[in-house]
Amino acid sequence: MQTIDDAAQTDPGGSPEAPASSIWLKPLFTSAVFVSAFLLFLIQPMFGRMALPLLGGAPSVWNTALVFYQATLLGGYAYAHWASKALARPPRIWIHVGLALLAFLALPIRLPGIGDPPTDANPVPWLLGLLAIGVGLPFFFVSTTSPLVQRWFSRTGHKQAQNPYFLYAAGNVGSLAALLLYPVVFERQLDLQVQSTVWSAGYGLLVLLLVLCAWAVGRSPSVSTVQKGDDLGPKPEAKRKWRWIALAFVPSSLSMGVTTYISTEVAAVPLLWVLPLSLYLLTFVMAFADRGRIPTRWIRPLVPFAVVLPLIVTVGQFKESRLLGIGGGILCFFVCCLFCHSELADDRPQPGRLTEFFLWVSFGGVLGGIFCGILAPLLFKQVLEYPLALALCALLVPASNWKLANLSWAALALTVGASFLCLVWLKQYDYWNEQQTWKAMLFPAALSILTAFRPVALAIGTFVVATVPLFFGPYADGRAYQARGFFGTVYVREWSDENILLHGTTIHGRQPKFPAVRDLPTSYYHETGPVGDFLVKRPLPKDARVGVVGLGVGTLLAYSRQGQEWTVYEIDPEVVKVASDRRFFSYLPNAKGQVKIVLGDARISLKRSNKLFDALLLDAYSSDAVPVHLMTLEAVETYLDRLAPGGFIAFHISNRYMDLGPVLSSIGTKLGLDVRRRDDNVMNLLLWPGKSGSHWVLLSRKASDVAPLDSDPQWIKSPATSRALWTDGRSSILDVLNGSPWFVGSD
Numbered sequence: 001m002q003t004i005d006d007a008a009q010t011d012p013g014g015s016p017e018a019p020a021s022s023i024w025l026k027p028l029f030t031s032a033v034f035v036s037a038f039l040l041f042l043i044q045p046m047f048g049r050m051a052l053p054l055l056g057g058a059p060s061v062w063n064t065a066l067v068f069y070q071a072t073l074l075g076g077y078a079y080a081h082w083a084s085k086a087l088a089r090p091p092r093i094w095i096h097v098g099l100a101l102l103a104f105l106a107l108p109i110r111l112p113g114i115g116d117p118p119t120d121a122n123p124v125p126w127l128l129g130l131l132a133i134g135v136g137l138p139f140f141f142v143s144t145t146s147p148l149v150q151r152w153f154s155r156t157g158h159k160q161a162q163n164p165y166f167l168y169a170a171g172n173v174g175s176l177a178a179l180l181l182y183p184v185v186f187e188r189q190l191d192l193q194v195q196s197t198v199w200s201a202g203y204g205l206l207v208l209l210l211v212l213c214a215w216a217v218g219r220s221p222s223v224s225t226v227q228k229g230d231d232l233g234p235k236p237e238a239k240r241k242w243r244w245i246a247l248a249f250v251p252s253s254l255s256m257g258v259t260t261y262i263s264t265e266v267a268a269v270p271l272l273w274v275l276p277l278s279l280y281l282l283t284f285v286m287a288f289a290d291r292g293r294i295p296t297r298w299i300r301p302l303v304p305f306a307v308v309l310p311l312i313v314t315v316g317q318f319k320e321s322r323l324l325g326i327g328g329g330i331l332c333f334f335v336c337c338l339f340c341h342s343e344l345a346d347d348r349p350q351p352g353r354l355t356e357f358f359l360w361v362s363f364g365g366v367l368g369g370i371f372c373g374i375l376a377p378l379l380f381k382q383v384l385e386y387p388l389a390l391a392l393c394a395l396l397v398p399a400s401n402w403k404l405a406n407l408s409w410a411a412l413a414l415t416v417g418a419s420f421l422c423l424v425w426l427k428q429y430d431y432w433n434e435q436q437t438w439k440a441m442l443f444p445a446a447l448s449i450l451t452a453f454r455p456v457a458l459a460i461g462t463f464v465v466a467t468v469p470l471f472f473g474p475y476a477d478g479r480a481y482q483a484r485g486f487f488g489t490v491y492v493r494e495w496s497d498e499n500i501l502l503h504g505t506t507i508h509g510r511q512p513k514f515p516a517v518r519d520l521p522t523s524y525y526h527e528t529g530p531v532g533d534f535l536v537k538r539p540l541p542k543d544a545r546v547g548v549v550g551l552g553v554g555t556l557l558a559y560s561r562q563g564q565e566w567t568v569y570e571i572d573p574e575v576v577k578v579a580s581d582r583r584f585f586s587y588l589p590n591a592k593g594q595v596k597i598v599l600g601d602a603r604i605s606l607k608r609s610n611k612l613f614d615a616l617l618l619d620a621y622s623s624d625a626v627p628v629h630l631m632t633l634e635a636v637e638t639y640l641d642r643l644a645p646g647g648f649i650a651f652h653i654s655n656r657y658m659d660l661g662p663v664l665s666s667i668g669t670k671l672g673l674d675v676r677r678r679d680d681n682v683m684n685l686l687l688w689p690g691k692s693g694s695h696w697v698l699l700s701r702k703a704s705d706v707a708p709l710d711s712d713p714q715w716i717k718s719p720a721t722s723r724a725l726w727t728d729g730r731s732s733i734l735d736v737l738n739g740s741p742w743f744v745g746s747d
Contacts, residue, residue: 025153025158028212028216029149029152029167029213030167030170032212032213033145033146033149033167033174034171034173034174035202035205036146036171037146037170037171037178038177038178038202039178039199039202039203039206040073040139041176041179041277042178042202043142044066045179045182045274046109046186046192046195046199047134047135048061049187049192050111050134050192051065051127051130052629053601053728054111054117054130055123055486055571060260060377060486060487060488061127062259063256063259063372064124064128064373065127065131066255066256067366067370067374068127068128069131070252070362070365070366070368070369072136072139073365074362074363074366077144077355077358077362078359079140079144080147080355080359081147083096083148093218096144096210097210097214100141100206100207103137103138103140103141103142103203105137106136106138107138107199107203108197108200109135109138110134110196111130112130114130116604117600117601119571119573123486124374142203145206145210146168146171147354147355147358149213150167150354151355152213152214153167154354166288166289168288168358169284169285169288172285172288173285176281176282176285179274179281180274180278182274183734186198187730187731187732188732188734188735190730191730192728192729192730193729236353236357240347243343243347243396244347244361244364245360245363246364246392247341247343247344247364247396248340248344248365248368249367249368249371249389249392250336250340250368250392250393250396251280251283251340251341251368252280252365252368252369252372253368253369253371253372253392254333254336254337254389254393255276255337255368256368257372257383257385257386258276258329261314261329262275262326275330276330279333279334283338283340287341288345288348293345294338294342296346299338299339299342301452302335302339303335303336303339304394304397304448304451304452306333306336307336307390307393307394307462308390308445308449308461308462308465309328309329309332309445310332310386310390311390311462311465311466312441313325313326313328313329313438314329314386315469317438339393339397340396343396344361368389371385372385372386372389377485377486381482381483381489382467382482382484382489383484384467386466387462387466387467388463390462390466391459391466392459394455394459394462395458395459397455400452400454407450407453408450408457408458409454409457411447411450411451411457411461412448412454414447415447415448415451415461415465416464418443419468419469420468422440444465444468445465448464480492480494480499480584481584483577485572485573485574487571487572487574488572489503490502490578492578496513497512497513497514498510498513498690499511499585501553501584501585507523508552509523509552509553509579510522510523510553511553511584511585511586512690517689519590521555522689523555524555524652524654525555525556525558525694526692528682529692529693529694530678530680530694530695530714530715531556531694532559533678533714534698534706534709534715537708538708538709540559540614540615541614542561542562542563543565544565544614545567545612545613545614546560546564546565546593546616547568547569548568548616548619549602549616549617549618549630550570550602550619551575551576551579551588551597552575553584553585553587554585554588554591555587556619557587557588557595558587560595561592561593564593565593565594566591566595566596567595567596568595568596568597569598569600569601569620570597571599571620576597602620603629603635603638606638606639606642607638611642612642612643612644612647613642613643614644614646614647615647615649616639616647617650618630618639618649618650618651618652619652628731628733629728631663631667631726632726632728633670633725633727633728636664636667637671640701643701647701648700649700650696650697650699651664651698651699652694653696654694655695657737660697660736661697662721662724662735662736663725663735664697664718665697665719665720665721665724666721666722666723666724667699667725669720670722670725673699673700674698674700674705674717675717675718676698676715676717677695677696677697678714678716680694680696697718
């Protein structure tokens, strides 16, 4: 029986060589698919970059956008499936070309004027509407190109007409090229307006290529090829379709889980968005490649390790080496995606069922995106979607016929028992740190890998190893409050001597319980730290107006005084809820000055305001993610418009991965501002309990506005520089990554 790959090696008409007139067909159709895929994945980070500032730079912006892109892609594939029959023959092919011209009405790509996002409701519907109006039409038509052009190619006289799946791999190469070039070239070298113009030109090229492809199909002389191209083959059974859906669901869901983790830990920027998506697409390329494929049987033995080891990094909070932890997690993600996509490639149907196959694959991707990007934050307080996707991946591994495979059930019983015993036993030790949970997970994780011969046992073992630490770990009982929303997961940890607020894995404030020190500023805002030291040396006027960007637990309000007016800008309603609850924190309820909370993105709110502030204190971070739009040239210009004469702007720039000082130095140089910086790593817990090291930068119009700091050697004047200037149209964290070859520092 001849397989698809066998058919690809011979001319369906019987000739071993394609006619001379068809030599250019493969480059033409390959170019059309490549360009369409390049545009499809160039527009995603580009428009995400446009929309990000409207929602405070939250990592969920990208995940929500991915759900929209996947849903639109599904609509495009559904249209392609219909059009492959209704519009697949000349002259009806030209109808599709004419429809593709409609997308020019939406060009150039830009943000539509639909108002600001809601501050008192979930912003997901608003963001989906923004995406639909802004990029819906061009994205839809570009998404239809790949499956339709593959179907058209199957109707030509080319010798590979019966195996057009190589075009799918070519499309993924185009997607991968766009994702890799965007953060390195487009984002760093071109502003958003120029990027939009380049995209419009690329769309014009795509329409031209579609015209040539339609003309080529109309001139195709091979009747036998058309007949065989119409051979649908056997209709896929429902079980087979559900497996296609599941194999597409898992990589899609895992991609969002990995993206959320990295974006929350580092920054919500295209550079980090495209890394998991690029690997996701690379596995598609490898799985559907014409030659050089890694056999699926070689990949399957790696899956048990790939579904268990990432849990050590995420749930186990492996922090000893962040590079090793994140790199290892990404490698395991790559293995899982390659396994799922290789299984899909092995089970692909005849070319006549091509559009139907991609329709089901796209449907699975949409389900994975909706589950992880929209439903999970509403259904789970814990991040359970990631281990659930890993468990489903384990479930998709074919069962082994090895005689001793039934030992997997015994290994599962040992895994469950060890998971509980190791973690419950640790509760009795006061010195145990939650970030050492990964050590307690090593033994149960190793046992769970032994269940690999039975997919059900492996899936259960994976889920148990992931969830036991979340619900029965050493400090699970210490979580006094936990909530999850669009802007991330926040929870309050209650100790005998203090309460702390965490966002992701980063402490965002703490407050002692002892009455004598309860209302004293702690952590990054300690009186001996940069911001405390400055506010003591340069006390604010009795009637000062102070703006604070980022509430946390409200520690900065400990510096408020009677008669002063403090306005706090906070985008996450859950943070306001926690900071206002006296059971946990009292800085906000006990503030001596008048305090007003403004919900929404601080930059948008400040731009609308007509209030002048004597001081603006910016501390808007979720975990270590940087809201880039709050640190651009245009953002600082907005702050200066709201700054009273003699006032100052203070930026909290503490970060594990980036040195943001050069960015502010460049902006200060551009605007002619005085820029000073203090790095404080001095922490003596005996002298200053609860203090955390921090790094701050002060901007003022004149040096005399911060004259009290002239005699303090800890406050260093930043030299003039322009080497890391961020603007709304152009910014890149490659400029400020610690230890990266792109890191520029300050002059």
